[in-house]
Amino acid sequence: MAIESLKDFIFTTKSDVWSFGILMWEIVTLGCTPYPGWTASEVIKKVSEGYRLEKPEHCKREMYNIMYYCWDRNPHHRPSFSELVCLLDNLFGSDDEYIELDRFPDHCYYNLLKPPGCNGGNSSEKL
Numbered sequence: 717m718a719i720e721s722l723k724d725f726i727f728t729t730k731s732d733v734w735s736f737g738i739l740m741w742e743i744v745t746l747g748c749t750p751y752p753g754w755t756a757s758e759v760i761k762k763v764s765e766g767y768r769l770e771k772p773e774h775c776k777r778e779m780y781n782i783m784y785y786c787w788d789r790n791p792h793h794r795p796s797f798s799e800l801v802c803l804l805d806n807l808f809g810s811d812d813e814y815i816e817l818d819r820f821p822d823h824c825y826y827n828l829l830k831p832p833g834c835n836g837g838n839s840s841e842k843l
Contacts, residue, residue, distance in 0.1 A: 720791060722760045730791035736800065737786025744775050744783075778807055 718734035720726040738750055750769055751759045768787050771780040782803050788794045795803065 718791065719764055719789060723764065728791065729797065730794050733786050733794045733797065733800070734791075736797075737783040738769070740779075740783045740786070741769050741772070744779065745772050782807070 718731035720728075721731045721734075741750060742748060751762075754762070766789070768784060771777070782795075782800070785795055785803075786800075
């Protein structure tokens with residue numbers, strides 16, 4: 717959630733934009749949990765101090781810049797969803813790849829675990 721949502725319980729389309737930026741990061745990392753291992757209070761403290769999720773190694777700078785734009789401290793400086801549509805349309809319409817899957821570190825971002833009872837495996841087995 718956006719800083720203003722976490723601290724002041726303010727929810728607007730601009731806080732939704734923040735969340736959309738987080739969703740983009742989750743998609744790019746194939747479903748990694750943002751801020752892994754952090755408690756909610758740690759996330760609030762660090763994000764309030766200016767910490768933002770880092771650029772995934774395989775993510776092009778242009779894609780990450782859009783995410784980062786969504787996480788501006790000032791909600792009024794974040795893009796609108798209309799602007800995001802234009803930014804993403806320009807990015808996806810180019811011939812450049814916005815994610816370099818050949819550089820995707822298959823051990824860094826996601827942890828696929830078999831659910832308990834799945835094929836007799838335990839929850840700590842990797843798929």
